[in-house]
Amino acid sequence: MLAFVLVSGSLWILLELSSTLMEKMQAQEMLSGLRVPDMDDLGRFFSSLPTSTLVGIGALAAVLAYWLATRxxxxxxxxxxxxxxxxxxxxGGGRRSMMCDHSKLLTHYHDDARTMYEVFQRGLHIxxxxxxxxxxxxxxxxxxMSYKEVTSRAEHLGSGLLYQGCKASPDQFIGVFAQNRPEWIISELACYTYxxxxxxxxxxxxxxxIRFIINTADISTVICDKVEKAQVLLANVERAETxxxxxxxxMDVLDSALVERxxxxxxxxxxxxxxxALGRDYHRxxxxxSPDDLSIVCFTSGTTGNPKGVMLTHGNVVADFSGFLKVTDKVIFPNQDDCLISFLPLAHMFERLIEIFSQANSPLKRCLLNFAAKRKGAEVSSGIIRSNSVWDKIFFSKIQASLGGRLRMIITGAAPTSPTVLGFLRAALGCQVYEAYGQTECTAGCTFTTPGDWTPGHVGAPLPCNLIKLVDVPEKNYFAxxxxxxxxxxxxxxxxxxxxxxxxTAETLDPDGWLHTGDIGKWLPNGTLKIVDRKKHIFxxxxxxxxxxxxxxNIYIRSEPVAQLYVHGDSLQSCLVGIVVPDTEVMPMWAKKKGILGTYKxxxxxxxxxxxxxxxxVRLGKASSLHSFEQVKNIYIHSEMFSIENGLLTPTLxxxxxxxxxxxxxxIEQLYSAISM
Structure with missing residues (x-):
């Protein structure tokens, strides 16, 4: 239709114009009884327009067509x-992902990749x-290193271990004591190969x-990265503790003194x-x-007592990452050009990103930056994730370049991310940022953000590899x-x-196979999960x-001037703070010894x-072997005791x-603000 006035292929805009003209003429006909014009009439109408008008219409149509094609x-x-x-x-109220095959839960994504060994072989082939x-x-x-180089080194390392007495069996545990590096993966693959x-x-x-893990797992062989770690291991043996x-x-260059020791x-x-080298000479x-064989034992730090060794099979690991693939396969399926960067802990990475904006050192720059973040945030809210907007070019390209400039996806987990931080990351990085929730006992994740849902405040829906249900916790007034x-x-x-x-194991895994996480959750109306509390006083x-x-x-209360205290932390902060109530009689005398005078108040x-x-x-904490992250970084001195009367203590105190x-x-907010200053 109207081919004689098409410019730059912009058929749609001229059809819109002709449709509008037709509607107007039909309205005139209804009012005055005029004849409805046919296409010849419209053709004559456009032919009568000046050339400059037609060129203008064509140019406008071309611009709009380009915008529609590239928006x-x-x-x-x-x-x-x-x-x-x-x-x-x-x-029993269990819920599953809407991306689940409703007949069964997902166990694997590819038929030829059901163990970690097969997963690597598939990568080599592809x-x-x-x-x-x-x-x-x-x-x-x-x-x-190429896939074949890694495979070869893994087979040689595994063969060398077997030659020296290790067994090719799921009963053979190999310790790996190292930071992230290629040799870690080679050591892991060597184990899986045999x-x-x-x-x-x-x-x-x-x-x-470390001593507890070596003894519990009966580890006779440890692969470690540095001489210092080897010395720690040898010291344990010398004391007859392992x-x-x-x-x-x-992994590092061998020290002859270490060999002698x-x-x-x-x-x-x-x-x-x-x-x-032994493995090359005596290759196996x-x-x-098989999928049901044990692949890895991850010892979790816990909060009290000895670490717990979480036993994960090859099938466990494959099922979990297959769930992630299933959720994202329509929007960002990994390909052979992708690189995975291990960046732990991510808290350090977030800090580095924020530091890049300490350069906004003037009110005008800060104002423009906030405006840009809001504009990008509005796009994210509408489901648009991109890195080529004008705001990216002006403000956010430096952040994106610091991560290589080709970032497609970030997954954050371990603890909930602040909605403010999450929103800023999605806007500034111009890539898909997903939040996952889970724990080692379910391999890693059990929920994951659904692509397109960029609303903060929840941890997504169940993965297609698992069900999730909520059970009553009456002592905390939570009911399914x-x-x-x-x-x-x-x-x-x-x-x-x-x-x-x-x-x-019996405390955590019930007879019906349900893992009890200890986290308190809440179902949101759209079927996503929000984590709201802990069953016990653990966070x-x-x-x-x-x-x-x-x-x-219990450690800090030994401090002489302290009568009561409350240690606080949460999953949006990286350190602890405390509220301290001094002893009304002891504290003034203790302070006087330190040259600090005054009334209690x-x-x-x-x-x-x-x-x-x-x-x-902090002194008491160090003496009791508290980790750095277990020490309070700031305190507030409160002058009134916690009591039953003011509602801060139970009847049993x-x-x-x-x-x-x-x-x-x-x-508490003021304490954290003072730390960040």
Whole structure:
């Protein structure tokens, strides 16, 4: 239609114009009885227009057509964002993802990738021996190993371990004591290639925990990265605290003194290259595992007592990441050009991003930055995620470049992210930022943000690999009938149990296979989950560390001038703060010894006294081996005792933590603000 006046292929705009003209002429006909014009009439009408008018119409049409073709479009959600999960019959209120195959939960994504060994082999096949593991020194380019190089090194390392007495069996546990580096992955793959089990060791757990893990898992071989860690392991053997340890394989350059020290206590210390060389000479054909075989034992730090060894099968791990793939496969399916960057803890990365904006050092810059963030935030709210807007070019390109400039996806977990931070990241990074929730016992995640749902304040819907239900917690007034209760998870991603700990396994994993997380959740109307509380007085800090405040309070209460105290932290903060009530009789005398004088009321406001008490608390914490993240970083001195009368203590004189948190809400905010200044 109207082909004689089409310019730049803009058919739609001229059809709109002709439609409008037709409507107007039809209206005139109704009023005056005139004949409705046909297409010849319209043709003559446009032919009568001046050339300049036609050119203007054509130019406008071309601009509008270009805008329509290139305008940003929102991500198309894989399901209705108003209905992201549904209740499953006969599962006691359990809910499943709307992306689930309704006949069963997802166990794997690809038929030829049901174990971690098969997953790697699939990567080798698809990549055509492309780059696999990359690492770099500061300010240096990445150096890459290909899939075949990694496979070869893993087979050689595994063969070398077998030659020296290790078994190709899920009963063979190999410790890995190292930071993230390519050799970590090679060691892990070596274990999977020969059906052995990886047991990560973390120095953040402390020396007692490392000894406990080695003894509990009967670890005779540990692969570690640095000489210093090898020395820690040898010291344990010398003190007869880890009698099973017989071999240390070192990733870094071998120290001859270390070899001699190991020889003196019956431990064979050798270089990783030496073990791989043995494996080349005495190569063994791979003996891969089955999906039901144990793949890894991850010891969690816990809050009290010894760490718990979470036993995860190959099937557990494959099911969990298959759930992530299923949720995102329509919007951002990984391809062979993608790189995965291990950036832990992410709290440090968020801090670095914020630091980039300390450059907004004038009111005008801050005003423009806030405006840009709001405009990008408005796009995110409408479902549009992009990095090519004018605001990106002016303000956010530096942040995006600091992460390589090709970022497509970020997944954050471990602890809930502040809605403000999450919104800013989605706007500034110009990529899809997803939030996941879960714990080691369900492999990693059990909920995940649905693509297209960029609203903060929840942790998404259940993954397609698991069900989630809420159960009553009457002592805290949470009831499943109201859509609130303890979060429980069931599915192929749920762990086998705790290593050699049937009692704690029974406390966490019920007879019907439901994992009881200890977190309190709430179903939102759209089928997403919100985490609102903990069943016990345990919480996570922003970097993912669990905290037991009572344990810390029981240590700090030994401080001479302290009568009462309340330790506070939450999942949006990376440190602890405290409320301290001094002893009315002891504190003034204690202060006088330190040269600080005044009445009790005056001393409670004295900054020198506050500093002295804080130092004493930290001293006690160090003496009791508290970790750095378990120490309070700021305190407020309160002059009135917690009591039954003011509602801060129970009739049995126990602290009412929710009431204390609410009562001191303003002071707590001030304490955190002072830390960040």
């Amino acid at each position: 940003p479009r929102p991500i198309k959600p894989p399901c209705s964002l108003l209905h992201q999960s549904e209740e499953v019959p006969h599962e 990549s055509g021996d492309g780059p696999c593991l990359g690492s770099r020194l500061p300010n240096q380019p990445y150096k890459w 059906s052995m089990v990886v047991v990560p060791l973390y120095d953040t757990l402390g020396p007692d925990a 009698p099973a340890l017989r071999r240390i394989v070192l 190991g020889h003196g206590c019956g431990v064979h210390v050798q270089a990783m290259q030496e073990v791989e 054909k791979p003996l891969p595992p 009938a109201k859509g609130e209760g303890e979060v429980c998870v069931k599915g192929p991603n749920v762990f086998m149990g705790y290593l050699k700990d049937p009692e704690r 996570k800090l922003a970097q993912g560390e669990y905290i037991s405040p009572e344990k810390i309070e 005056d001393l409670c406001k004295n900054t020198e006294l506050k500093k002295a008490i804080l130092e004493d608390l 126990k602290a009412k933590r929710p009431e204390l948190r609410e009562f001191f809400k303003e002071k």
